[in-house]
Amino acid sequence: MSSLLKISVSAIFLFFSLTASAGDLYRPSAGAGEAGTGYVCIMKKGFWSSFQNQASLADNGSLSFGFNYENRFGISELGTRTAGITIPAGKSSIGAVYSHFGYAGFKRDMTGLACGLRLSDKINAGVQVDYFMEKTPGEDYNNQSVTFETGLILMPAENTRIGIHIFNPVPNSIRKSYLPSTLRIGVGTDLNKLLFAGVEAEMSSGSNLTIRTGFEYEAAKNFWLRGGFSTENSSFSFGLGYIVKTVRIDLGFRTHEQLGVTSSVSLIFNIP
């Protein structure tokens, strides 16, 4: 492959991964349920949400594991495969997540080990250590980096949750890294027993502010409908979820102004 072609392919993949990701391109697009609400999830309880804000891990009361597949714009080379597991341990829970994006020529892998802890009735805190590896066409070596992310869940009222999450907050002057820093803040509330709504703001270093809003509605027992909107690329989202015994199945779809639809599916197994 000529140098020019390698550079072009790299640029296209970087562009796609940047424009179609839920904000920070290094955060794995995990969870079809979360995709359905437009990734308004850092304050929300849930298996995948726990890897978006590790403070939520403390709310996971059972052993669970799950798989997720996201297909961006129907292009298999832009697929993301993710697997995760959470293990409860008293007032805390631990979790592990692995994500793979791309194909043989261009890939990005992430492995994370997380812990969430209930500090009080109103506060959860969590932290995750991440290892990133990125391979781009034409490069003989892989970009690697280790960093961490941390989050808080605040519960000022019974039906309201505030999520705060910071990814890679270490300034570049202290530790050189190609990873961006990201700050996410969101608030969500159960408007009634069936309807959840939330809003979230996110900003990454070098990027513009993104505002997202989304909802989840329990239309029937164990059946959810979801929707959302993000100011990034004016993206709309929708999805649905269903629980069969101990298995949860979610589907999520996100639109892009020019590039089409990104679809995702996830399976979560709960072991009581």
Add this chain to the structure above:
Amino acid sequence: MLKYILILFFLSLSFRSSGQESKLSEAVVSIAEELAADDSDPEAASTYIERLYELSEDKVKLNSSGEEELSRLFFLSDFQVKALADYVHSSGRINSVFELANIPGFDKETAGMMIPFITLDNKTTMNSDSAHWRNTSVTNLTCKPGNDDSSSSGSPWKILTKYKFTSGSFSGGMTAEKDPGEKFISGNTALPDFFSASLEYNGSGIVRRIIVGDYSARFGQGTNINTGIRSALSLTSPGYMSASNEVKPYTSADENNFFRGAAAEFSIKNLSVSLFYSKNRVDATLGSSSGSSNNYIENFYTTGLHNTRALEMKKDVVSELAYGTNLSYNFNNLRIGMTWSENRFSLPVNRSENNAEKLFDFEGDRNSLFSLYYNSLIKRILFFGEYSAGRNNKHAIVQGVSLRPSDRLTINFLIRNYDAGYSSFHGKGPGNSSSGNEHGILGNFSFEAAKHLFLSAGCDISSFPWLKYSCNSPSWGRKQEVRLKYLPVPELTIDAAFNYRLSIADDPEANGIPGQKRLITKSLKGSVKYSINDDLILGTRIDYKYAEPSGSRGMLMQQEVNYHFRQIPLTLWIRYCLFSTDDWDSRIYSYENDLLYSFSIPSLSGAGSRSYIMAKWEVNDIAEMRIKYGITTIIRGANLSENNDEIKVQFRIMF
């Protein structure tokens, strides 16, 4: 050798003295932010913060019921001061700060704002307990490691040290400062680059106050004399800030705007008389006529920075003599007063003949001003105004009215008119300018729209009949702001504001005679503060700014955590902030917690992050130490960034 002895002396003051912990709440910074938000001069925030710190150390005695004492809460309106005094008078005393929110004209927000600065103890300063010596010392050391400029004559450290003592009716203090790059000892005298000291006597008889040394003063609306805070309305302030007359020891580190000499205040029944005399040296750029050895002043140099040989040459080159008097008389609901002041310089000021912008600037070596002012409260309407005239027959007029139709609504109007050529060297009246050439009108209201929900809005329109900096033709400007504040529970404050600014400037891209262009900025700001418990406070802020005609956008998102450890005497402030602006036009200012008597308002432009961590360690009952480390990272390209960091250390002791 002498300078090292002096340095050791100033530093040793900090370590020797001891004191009790002053409860300084987060309110200090939030109030300063609110008050200074509308002032384009960032130094204003410094002045506000300093006044608030002073107030927190010398709390207002609420139950004294004296309006003079209560008006020291300078952020309250005259309405509120009077309502507070009436309440204390009728009820006997205030037993709990929770009563404040129920006083007409007050709400929970205002009451919360006051708490750090008030005491319910009504002992006077003349009691036997306070006859003991009380000493306070603060020393700040600041360094930006990467900014070591080899052309500077001194070290890169900024050093500020303050000392104050009180004993009965007497008090005194001194301030010494050196800026980064300056020599600590400079000039012909063996003193720090900036050194200020004063001795004060406070009496309760005819002689109310005598100050020898450095002092600041403010009379009336400040168009004639005001070396302190600009007394005015901000766009969305709930009322007219109290503008009581004041002569006080100078404790700031602004190196030029103060008096040095003596001042006295006398009071006979309802009549107050103030006299002041000052002989000070000020910085200036000098010029000389061709073929003549006679010097003249080209302009005054006011930054106070003397870190190069060229800037050292500007230091203290002009002698300024200032003197004057103020008389005021209080009727039942009316206060009237007059101020006369005169300035004389050792060299004349010559304006540039080739610069049309300076056509009306002051010229000569003598300036005198005469002012008349009044302040009248009739039921729920407050009228206030001031007229000032200079020797050159140029005038300044300020007229305002503040209405309070109900306890939930306040409406204010203020008109100002400063002639081009009106010059006041120590004045600072309402508005944007203290040097004339400005007409303006401001109107605002503040309304408690529902329980816990406060709405305020304001508009300020100003015109500049003559040329001004970067505007070679008459121009105008407009400022508007709408603010919504919601306090559903005591632990939560939600604030949202929309701000609009319009100004006119030269269009450099036009050919021939410069055209004009409108510079417009629109900004939207939202912030939430949440106290989870007594030890943990979280703050979130999101800003969006849009600038025309460039079309540039700026965004900011920040999270702040303030945590007080129970087991150890340590308090932490941590902020993480990300910003992205297209250019300088869409820059965003972000206020930060800082050391006492210090302030930090970085202007953030480009794309990057700003983080800081500050720790306060209460060593024991008598000493406190603060350390702050801040870092700004600007992304310059792929894998390329520029970092600027700073470290600040403070020792504070009271005994």
